[in-house]
Structure formats: C-alpha cells, structure tokens
Amino acid sequence: MRFSGLRVLREGLTGNTGWHAHWRDATPKSDYDVVIIGGGGHGLSTAYYLASRYGITNVAVLEKGYLGGGNVGRNTTIVRANYFLPGNSEFYSHSLKLWEGLEEDLNYNVMHSQRGQIVLFHSDGQRDAAARRGNAMRNQGDDAELLSVAELRRIVPYLDYEQARFPIYGGLLQRRAGTARHDAVAWGYARGASDRGVDLIQNCEVTGIEIENGRVRGVQTTRGAIRAKKLAVVVAGRSSQVAAMAGMRLPIESHVLQAFVTEGLKPCVDHVISFGMGHFYISQSDKGGLVFGGDLDMYASYAARGNLPLAEHVMEAGMTLMPMIGNARVLRSWGGIMDMSPDGSPVIDHAGIDGLYLNCGWCYGGFKAVPGSGDAMAHLIATDRPHPAATGFRLDRFATGRGLMDEEGTGAQHNLH
C-alpha cells in the first residue's frame, strides 16, 4: 500500500474504493525463528528492525486484539530525550535519533513534529536542577536550553506569570522534542515489517509458554500451538500475566495513567509544556484538541480508566498554569495500563530461560521509546548481546542493587514512581 498525491486525487473522485490494507492479515504457521508476543508499538518495531537490520524475517507478531490497540493507541504522543542518568540518557538519545529518520526509513508519515518541549521551573532549587539536567542532556549530545522568564514570555505568553503560589522562574527547552501521530507509528512499523515477510497475526492470544529443559520451544495460543526458536515478550500492560506463563514473577506493578483531550481548537499551544510544580503537561494535536495529563492514580489497576479525584487534580493544575484553557470543553478521557517498575526505568533483557527475551517496565514513558526499544530488542534477539544504548536495562538490577536508574531519586520502591 503506497500513497501519492495523484492516487489521493483519483481515489477521491472514484469513491475511495481502491484502497486496501497496509499489511497482510496473516494466519499462523506452525514454526517460526522468532515469535514476538504483543502487537503494540514496541512489538511491531522489534519485528521491523529484526527484518530490516538483521534479515530475520521468519517472524510472527502475535496480538490478542488488534494491532496498535493498546498503549500505543492511547498515550499523549510525546517524544523527547531529556533523561539524566547514564543508562537512560544514551538510550532515549538513540531513540530520538531514530525518530528523526523514521519517516524516511519507513516511507510513512508518522507526523513527527519537533515543536519543542518546555519543562517549567518555579524556584531557585528547581532552576539548579533544570540547569544540571540540561547540562547532562548536552553532555549526551542532545540539545537543551535554559530559558529566562523574558524568553518564555515571548514564546509562551499565555502562561499565568503573575500568580503568587507557583511563580514561573523559567524553563528548560528541548527543541528537538515534540510529538508524533501515535497510531501512524504502529501502522508504519506494521507495514514495514509485513512487507519484509513478518507475519502479523491478530486475535491470537497466547495462553501458555512451552519450556523444555530450560529452553523455550513455543507458545500455545487461541489459534493453536506455534513453535519458536526464540520468543520475545513485549506486552507492557500485561507483562506479569504473560511472564507468569513462563514461571516468572516480575518487578512490576500495573497502574492506571489518565489522559484527557478537549474539543478541537485553533492553534494556540505550539509546544509541549510541563508544569514543574503540579502534575500537568499539555500539547495540542494537529487536529486541534488539547491533549493533557498528569500523574498516576497511584494504586494498582487494570481497569484502563481512572478515578474522578485525579481528573479534578489534573484540571486544577492546568487551570493554575494556563487559565485560558478553562474555556475549552473536555471531549473525552481515558486510562492506560502502565508497567510500573520499582525504579521507574524499563527492562530489555534475557529472561534467564534460553531463547526467552523480556521487554517491559516502560512506566509512563513507552511511546517515545518505541524506535529505540524495537532496535535494542531486535539487537538482543539477533545477537544475544544487549544493544550498546540499552546495556543498563537489566532485569537483575533490583536483586543486586547495581545499576538502578531512579531518575526521581526517591528510591527503588513500587509506590514512589
């Protein structure tokens, strides 16, 4: 499936009857070199890079629902590389570079928009922390600029600079950060993988993992048994359930993170803005809706919907920061299921069983990681070595205490991230 201006014109004049699906809706074979459980952003990008970079195409992606129907289709679409700690820093830097070449690589418009992200600070202490983080980002080779209030007023005049409780002292800007069209990312990777021979199998739920003598042999699914030489579990949101099929108990607790979108408005918020003193961040979609969110509801949940107190809290924080949004009407809200790890950082690692690989624990930061995670996971599966940009994402860091990546500095404990 390819697009062109001429094609759009012709289809427009002939009732749009000539379009067809972007990828093959495959039926499962009995045997694959690699089976990837999970047809979300990370699973699809893993399949794509396995095929495009390592020439491994005898691959199946098993998805229990429809492709891209999980968190990649229900997030706030932000892409950035503003992490502080070694381990995270080089990984997100690598991922952002992949984003910058993604549309050319996939030949697919993922509407990647490097509109800039501004994290505001509201005290001298926060300014110091922002300067330190900005320096860490620049040392990593990424961009960061510390903005004064005068500079901020020029580019984001609509913030409430006068309020006494949380005065704005400035902001840390990353110009290369921004947003992307989340569904298109899943579709682009799906098309790229399918074109290279990967079988994308929907409505295929894994019900069991076959392990013989410490080695993975395959999976049981609702569409029959499938043998696999290597098996990748890429199911953030349901990691604990799938890992339990292999007898594993993961350092993950699932939480709900809510997000909200307003009716479509004319362009008014040109950047991604994060409030440094409240749980609130916002951007405007290309369709015009203000897309915003806040913190977790802070208790374990698989409900994919949150509670009203948190919704009220997010609205209050938004109104504190930019009172102009009070005139917009909220269209809908939703909740995603977050794989929360104890230190707030993810896992891309061997599972300790031959042929089994684990990709989980993305907390609330999985979307921007989609290209980097797929690249690193494909590297791990193909070479049995961690990708140079993802050596820190070890599963055993909690048991050993070595290499914990706790960006918030609050401790590696489940209810603190």
Next chain:
Amino acid sequence: MRLVCPVCGERDRREFYYQGAALARPEGSDWGPEWDDYLHNRDNPAGVTRDLWQHEQGCGAWLIVTRDTVTHEVLRCDLAAEAGV
C-alpha cells in the same frame, strides 16, 4: 472509589494512602531472594488483590483492602493489625 474504614466508615479515596501489595515481611535482615521478592517482585494480579492502605487523613489506621483491579470493586476492608499481613 470509596473505601470503608472499619474505624471511620465509608470515606473518599483521597483520604487514603496506597502502599502496595500486602506481603509478609521476611525474617531476618540478611539480603537474599526473599527480600528481593518482598521489595520488588509482585504477583500483580488482573483480578482480586489484597493491598495495604493507610487512612492517612482520617484515623491513621493501616488497612488491608481486598479489591478487584479490573473492575475497581472493593470487596473487603480490614484493619491490618487484626487481619495480619
């Protein structure tokens, strides 16, 4: 969501602090797999779970709440001191 504190009655979720899964604390203080399990690894069920909450902005009691993580239905609230963890 509302929780029924055995001391104070039915109260808004905002009065409560969520600690996490209600687990038995390992014996001794030597680091090992038991402590790793206790601190990090979780069953994390999609369904009925037991977790520890504190009625932080009420009586201060620690509670063991039995609830469903898929439906948010609250099945039981017991005092941790009486139920044992």
